[in-house]
Amino acid sequence: MASSLLIGIPQSLKYFGFSRVWESFLAESGFDLVYSGPTTKDVVDKGIECSVSEACLPVKLIHGEVASLEGKVDRVFLPRLVNISGTTVFCPKFLGMPDMVRASLGNKVELLSPRIDLRKGPRDVSRSFLESVRGLGEGGMRAARTRLRDLVASLRIPQDFDAAPVAAAATVADGTPEDGPTIGVLGYPYLVENEYASMGLVRKLAGRGVRVLKVPDVSEADLASVSGEFDKQVFWYFSDRVVKAGYHWCRAGAVDGLIHLTAFGCGPDAIADKLLELEARRSGLPYLTVSVDECSGEAGVVTRVEAFVDMLTRVPGGQRYGGMNHNVESDVSAYGAVSSCSHCANGGNGERSHCAAGTDATDAQPWHQVRP
Amino acid sequence: MPLEPTQRTLNLGTKYGPEFACLPLKITLGTYMEGIQRGADTIVTSGGVGPCRAGYYSALHKKILSGVGCDVRMVVFEPPMSHKRDTLAKVKMLNSAHLSGLSIIELLYPVYAELLALDHLERALRRAMPRETVKGASEAGYKKGVEMVFAAAGTRQIREAEAEGLRLLRSTPQDETADPVRIGMVGEIYVLLEPASNLYMERVLGELGAEVHKSMYLTNWIMGNVVVEGGGFSARKAAAKYLPEMVGGHGQDSVGNTVIYAEQGLDGVIQLAPFTCIPEIVAKAVLARVSEEHSIPVLSFFLDEQTGEAGMRTRLEAFVDMLKTRKAGAARAVSASRNNKREPLRVIS
Ligand code: SF4
Ligand code: SF4
Numbered sequence: 001m002a003s004s005l006l007i008g009i010p011q012s013l014k015y016f017g018f019s020r021v022w023e024s025f026l027a028e029s030g031f032d033l034v035y036s037g038p039t040t041k042d043v044v045d046k047g048i049e050c051s052v053s054e055a056c057l058p059v060k061l062i063h064g065e066v067a068s069l070e071g072k073v074d075r076v077f078l079p080r081l082v083n084i085s086g087t088t089v090f091c092p093k094f095l096g097m098p099d100m101v102r103a104s105l106g107n108k109v110e111l112l113s114p115r116i117d118l119r120k121g122p123r124d125v126s127r128s129f130l131e132s133v134r135g136l137g138e139g140g141m142r143a144a145r146t147r148l149r150d151l152v153a154s155l156r157i158p159q160d161f162d163a164a165p166v167a168a169a170a171t172v173a174d175g176t177p178e179d180g181p182t183i184g185v186l187g188y189p190y191l192v193e194n195e196y197a198s199m200g201l202v203r204k205l206a207g208r209g210v211r212v213l214k215v216p217d218v219s220e221a222d223l224a225s226v227s228g229e230f231d232k233q234v235f236w237y238f239s240d241r242v243v244k245a246g247y248h249w250c251r252a253g254a255v256d257g258l259i260h261l262t263a264f265g266c267g268p269d270a271i272a273d274k275l276l277e278l279e280a281r282r283s284g285l286p287y288l289t290v291s292v293d294e295c296s297g298e299a300g301v302v303t304r305v306e307a308f309v310d311m312l313t314r315v316p317g318g319q320r321y322g323g324m325n326h327n328v329e330s331d332v333s334a335y336g337a338v339s340s341c342s343h344c345a346n347g348g349n350g351e352r353s354h355c356a357a358g359t360d361a362t363d364a365q366p367w368h369q370v371r372p
Numbered sequence: 373m374p375l376e377p378t379q380r381t382l383n384l385g386t387k388y389g390p391e392f393a394c395l396p397l398k399i400t401l402g403t404y405m406e407g408i409q410r411g412a413d414t415i416v417t418s419g420g421v422g423p424c425r426a427g428y429y430s431a432l433h434k435k436i437l438s439g440v441g442c443d444v445r446m447v448v449f450e451p452p453m454s455h456k457r458d459t460l461a462k463v464k465m466l467n468s469a470h471l472s473g474l475s476i477i478e479l480l481y482p483v484y485a486e487l488l489a490l491d492h493l494e495r496a497l498r499r500a501m502p503r504e505t506v507k508g509a510s511e512a513g514y515k516k517g518v519e520m521v522f523a524a525a526g527t528r529q530i531r532e533a534e535a536e537g538l539r540l541l542r543s544t545p546q547d548e549t550a551d552p553v554r555i556g557m558v559g560e561i562y563v564l565l566e567p568a569s570n571l572y573m574e575r576v577l578g579e580l581g582a583e584v585h586k587s588m589y590l591t592n593w594i595m596g597n598v599v600v601e602g603g604g605f606s607a608r609k610a611a612a613k614y615l616p617e618m619v620g621g622h623g624q625d626s627v628g629n630t631v632i633y634a635e636q637g638l639d640g641v642i643q644l645a646p647f648t649c650i651p652e653i654v655a656k657a658v659l660a661r662v663s664e665e666h667s668i669p670v671l672s673f674f675l676d677e678q679t680g681e682a683g684m685r686t687r688l689e690a691f692v693d694m695l696k697t698r699k700a701g702a703a704r705a706v707s708a709s710r711n712n713k714r715e716p717l718r719v720i721s
Contacts, residue, residue, distance in 0.1 A: 052660075054653045054674055080617060089423045092619040096654035099615045103661035115617075232431040235422035267425060267650035270392040271432050278439050 424620030623651030
């Protein structure tokens with residue numbers, strides 16, 4: 001039997017909470033699978049090189065992950081993630097991800113991009129999966145076809161993370177000092193679970209005796225219990241879950257503080273972060289936003305997180321603060337100040353780039369002089 | 373009625389709005405707050421359903437405004453074609469003067485005529501400016517025309533004012549032999565249509581001798597989105613090869629319109645978008661491939677409150693110069709090939 005095709009999968013997709021659907025389908029279709037591996041500086045540099053400077057870190061990571069698979073696999077699996085909940089859609093950058101990657105790496109890698117949109121029902125998603133592997137499949141196609149329908153149906157139930165570097169439960173059980181604060185870490189899985197991109201935030205917190213709760217630790221029922229709080233459901237799948245998890249923790253008094261890990265320039269988080277900040281303030285919960293991008297210095301994150309944890313620890317028993325909202329904003333990425341950025345050599349070329357190194361400060365004139 | 377956005381409006385929106393919000397969100401928030409300060413107690417705005425952020429503005433604004441203690445009544449119009457009952461209910465609620473359906477439409481008609489007149493005047497200005505032999509003459513003619521349209525009352529007078537304005541513009545001394553570089557402008561609707569937000573880029577381009585073609589005017593947007601939802605069919609069809617998915621905002625339109633402009637033989641395209649604008653970031657990535665395959669240079673601007681005019685102007689000057697040399701080069705190639713009867717170059721006609 002000819003050796004079966006090797007399909008590469010970008011590492012970030014591992015943290016999405018439903019990767020078992022495509023892992024099972026592709027494996028049962030007779031393909032060999034390989035994830036692109038944990039993020040390294042090289043993957044980030046590759047990502048920066050082949051994506052637009054305005055893209056957020058996660059988009060650059062996925063570009064870098066695809067680029068790192070070049071020449072090592074027969075196809076790269078990169079689905080068009082549209083909708084798996086029936087209501088909320090994915091961020092527009094995921095809606096257009098295959099087209100963005102094809103625009104910069106189209107001649108170097110061949111993509112398998114089934115369109116996953118459960119609003120059109122499981123049959124349409126199954127058909128799209130089968131369509132994407134037509135002509136490539138081994139003998140196993142028949143077996144995969146029958147299992148596919150219930151695999152697709154299971155998209156709705158997020159799996160727990162086996163890939164999490166520090167499973168939340170471990171931090172709770174392993175004898176964390178009883179009076180250590182509990183912190184809810186809010187953020188998208190492809191950031192929070194990515195050791196490099198999150199600069200080991202969860203691991204560092206656990207290491208300082210913090211009991212860490214993460215969004216996947218909040219049950220579906222608890223997420224649903226706060227939906228009445230919103231005039232409109234937040235549009236995007238992960239943002240909706242992150243905001244609801246934050247609202248739940250505020251309501252249930254389950255945490256002593258919230259840390260929101262967000263990517264610099266993230267569109268949906270401009271809304272999600274403000275909703276969370278307002279809710280934390282209303283509940284008197286300390287709230288810290290850590291915004292990261294490829295220029296973020298680890299030292300910056302560590303000092304600010306430690307200050308936040310100290311502040312929570314100094315109060316005996318870590319009980320809540322009446323109204324005092326330690327809302328340490330400002331983004332870590334030395335944005336706005338000249339930073340020696342190891343990743344991007346480009347200075348500001350007039351157009352404000354995420355990394356302000358070299359931006360000509362006199363350029364930032366008042367936004368608008370009313371012309372006579 | 374809201375005033376034209378000013379620096380103060382933006383400062384308000386930036387102060388109370390999220391840092392990474394896109395420019396339109398900050399400006400609309402600032403406009404609401406200025407309106408409230410001038411005594412408004414009701415905000416009428418548009419909703420939307422995503423996937424980009426516009427549709428969520430109203431819900432976020434409401435939370436921000438109540439967070440700073442102004443609980444103002446917000447009437448949000450969702451896309452009428454898919455929210456018929458809801459739209460009618462809101463019109464009735466706002467219709468305190470109990471105007472009949474017919475009279476409401478009669479009211480809207482001159483407003484639309486006025487918008488149409490302003491769009492036509494602007495197009496004429498964009499055509500006249502790079503050809504004017506007396507610097508600033510077309511701008512003056514345009515301003516005069518706009519004043520006449522604003523002064524006119526009723527559809528007939530508006531039409532007359534428009535005709536007079538157009539005549540004025542056409543009568544400015546122009547060099548008809550001029551063959552200016554033609555630049556298409558694509559991107560997010562707010563920064564395309566609000567000159568204050570794009571630092572008067574069209575005027576700068578006109579001054580640099582370029583003829584600007586805008587892919588979107590308010591009137592064809594109104595026809596596009598309000599009357600026929602997703603009206604930009606031709607642009608979306610042209611984008612299909614590069615970006616087949618609806619990514620929200622005008623991402624697909626930016627890609628499709630660039631393909632159309634390339635096929636129409638324009639010399640270059642400028643993409644305009646607010647900083648962090650999600651659909652336009654997707655479009656910018658895809659436009660790199662369109663630019664290569666259709667050999668049309670594309671320059672992207674992501675604007676926000678810190679964008680400097682000097683920086684923008686230098687990039688525009690470099691872009692227009694490049695297009696001029698490229699256009700001259702192409703013209704020389706045609707005449708050369710015609711002389712020695714070789715297979716003529718595939719020239720952008
Ligand atoms: S949600 Fe934010 S971080 Fe995630 S892909 Fe979209 S813009 Fe990037
Ligand atoms: S299209 Fe861009 S600027 Fe407009 S709301 Fe969406 S993200 Fe903001």
